[in-house]
Amino acid sequence: MTESVLINLSNAILFLPVLGFVVTLLLGKKIKSIYLFEVFILTIVLLASIVLAFGKLSYFPDDKITAEFEWFRLTDTFAIKLGFLIDNITVLMLFVVALISGLVHYFSIAYMKGDERYNRYFAYLGLFTFSMNGIVLTHSIIMMYMFWELVGLSSYLLIGFWFEKKSAADAGKKAFLVNRIGDTGMLIGILILYLTYHTFSFDQIFASISAGVLPFNSDFWLSVTGVLLFMGAIGKSAQFPLHVWLPDAMEGPTPVSALIHAATMVAAGVYLTIRIFGLLTADAMMFIAIIGMLSAFIPATIALTQNDIKKVLAYSTVSQLGYMVMALGVGAYKFAFFHLVTHAFFKACLFLGSGSVIHAMHHEQDIRNMGGLRKKMPLTYATFLISSLAVSGIPLTSGFLSKDGILASTFAFGSLTGYWIFAVVGLLVAMLTAFYMFRLVVITFHGEPRDHHKFEHAHESPFVMTMPLTVLAILSIFIFYTPNPVSAEQGWFLTKWIDSPEVHTPNSTRFDFMQSNIVEQASLSGHGEIMYSEQYTEAMHSAHYPAMFLSLFFAVLGILTAFTFYQWKKVNVDKLVASVKPLYNFSLNKWFFDEFYQKTFVAGLFGLSKIMYWFDSKIVDGIVNGSATVTHALSIFMGGFDKYVVDGLVNFMAYLSGFFGLLFRRVQTGKVQTYIVLVIFSIIIFFFFL
């Protein structure tokens, strides 16, 4: 196993899906079973990513492997280089993407059966896998931006896959446009970076920051750059002000929701933040933490009242992404990535499980029409239950480990800086999450069937659908990450697989606990600086158990509440809802975000357009028409001048010539004697005057 093998494997992982995409798209209409080629390609990609992860983690656990080549050169100093940066996070993320993508391919074989654009669907999946792998593998911010837009495109194509439905087409458009807002900020951030460092490569940018070069020579602009880059993550990861597109994106096919809008693409924002973590200042991190906190809390409250099975999961996704972002904001770099991985598995499992239910119920998505499905679909139920436990943070699951880590980090952050708000909101969201997840489980799978006709026809899904569910549910168990079911601190995932983050910002701009006072470790690592101080490690250590017990307490409280409300029916839910009607409506209508945006930004845009239209039609057109009128009048004047003055002069000359001609022709008598008389008189006059 050498480095070049790893690089070649990465190339294969990146470009094989393109082959699948092109072949499937081109031959899709001719060969009905060409989708199998795409599935086969993804199987190979999955195997390759396993080999790559294994090779990287066992042979080069501490190395950063980079490879780059020059794509094109515009001037002597400006050249765009493409390349790979393969570290442990890269290979883990690649494995997650390849695995979930592969499982979603299998799942889709049965789920999408009978669709008229069956092959095209698989082609789009291939395109998406390619773009996502590009984001993960890249070594430079500009290449990431390119693939960033490509995942945006494939997401748009897949959300609007059933574009005959107006709502699906609109949702695709909305996702695309909302993402643009974030991407604009990201692009500005990239341009600032290039302006300052004349390179796009992460490593070189970080090296320059370590050397003390800052954008516009100010700490403030470094923070601004970090926030601008993070704006890309706000859009792509559906964070607080721009989260509105993700629930609408559920119009796409359910496996797509599992792959793109739960596990991988929306996590790209978190991945981006992880990649740029080294240049985030304390101010930028504070901003990120607040955005993450709001994104964790607001969607969690919305999810409480939603009745569409996929909408609940969508809001849950936004909320969990908010968790990850908040974790990055409070400096819990490792736990953010840990949660990204565990969340990818259990949320993909939940979405595919909901896909299985929707498939069985013949495209019924409203949970009020479900119920009692436990008996009909035991395997789906079991996997759904395991992943629900994971997302709620119950011990023995992976979700417990990562969530607990994040909560412990917020506790440590609170004790070190005094901002306890993140810990409080984190616990609250943990309870809300447990409640709405088990509300979903109970209403969907427990109790009596509410729609007997559909219930009679419901059936367990075929093997290609249950197999991915099983795999993902198994991966939601703690044992894959750490041997200790209550703490991941000493597990191989956190100690061996993930590198400690390096921070390159000037000391004065960091949080106090991120000052690097461990000199030996810094020199050992060879590049950058290890970020955590002893103080932080101690705070984490002491925060671990309180956080664990509190989070467990709140999670169990949430689950019990859900069971009390919906399983044992000890409390009359309708009455409770009636007593807090305004709050309930506020949540049911998603905090009126869509209406608010409609009234402000969309209406504002329309108003602006109208003003522009008015300006265009009155002022601009007025100027144009006015100048046309002036020109017209001038032309008429010129025409008159031409006709009467110029032509008149010409005609007058002609007339004059004619007149003199008539006058002098009298002299031309043809009689020699007249001529002679004239000659003689002329001579006499001539002599006389001389």
Next chain:
Amino acid sequence: MEVGLNHFLVVSTLLFSMGIYAIVTRKNAILVLMGIELILNSANINFIAFSRFGNFGLQGHLIALFVIVLAAAEAAIALAIVLNIYKTLSTVNIDEIDNLKD
């Protein structure tokens, strides 16, 4: 009364004027030709007179002789032209010969 240069010049001028008059007023082409002869001869008188009174030697006589020869040649050619005109237009009346107008 001594006959001097002025007397010759007066005679010559009279002859010249009569020649011009003939050319301008006569309708017959042959009479016009005769007018031309008168003009030529008035010129001859001038030459001889200036030669005699002006101390030019024999140059005046010589040119006068030359003019007489020239007049004979001119009369021959002009009469031939008049004959041809008569053949073509059946007239020698100058007022009717205005083909030059066209």
